[in-house]
Amino acid sequence: MTASARDAERDAILAALAPVVHGIAATFGPVCEVVLHDYRKPEASVVAVAGSVTGRTVGGAMSEIGMRVLARGDDAADELNYVTRTGAGTRVKSSTMVLRDSAGAVFGALCVNLDVTAVDRAQALLGALAGAAGGGTAEPPVTTFGDDIDSVVDAIVDDRLRRQDQTWAGLDRTRRLALFRSLDEQGVFAVRRAVEQVAARLGISRASAYSYLAQSRTTAPAEGDRS
Structure with missing residues (x-):
């Protein structure tokens, strides 16, 4: 199949799914959001x-x-019924279903997001009324959702630095490579101009960022490298 024919097929799949997006959201009501990517x-x-x-x-x-x-x-595989939080604290239960063309290549996703904040509050209230002890369950991770890709990239970089519990200046070469490897595995560098943005966020030159990225792709990760 030619590239143009493949793109036409993918466009047709997306066009066919557009009404489905609105149908699912209408079925579940105001607590539901459906996004086609x-x-x-x-x-x-x-x-x-x-x-x-x-x-x-x-x-x-x-x-x-x-x-x-x-x-x-x-x-990539479907990711179903995972829970995360928005930066504003909204608790969201989501499913991400990948879209494939006839050759099996992934080119998009259909995502369903349910605001379950009120459900969790009701559950906690019912538990308190029933005399159940607090479970102390771990909070789900915060995910940055936004129309601006720059804010998403910045949030990922900041999160990786927090996991290292260091500033960039405080990281040795091994941990700097680990940081770039983690960002690469996350898909950050698939975004246009992401290397330049990461460099600016870390306060390093663009040339240094490209160098660390290249080295991270050719250097085997150390034990316990992945975060």
């Missing part, structure tokens, strides 16, 4: 959206979850 355009992957849980709009960027799927390429 075209990964051929990471910086503006949202091609259809219904509902407003994460505030996405058409033409907006993918989240770090989408970047992770993009990084896995054709090996």
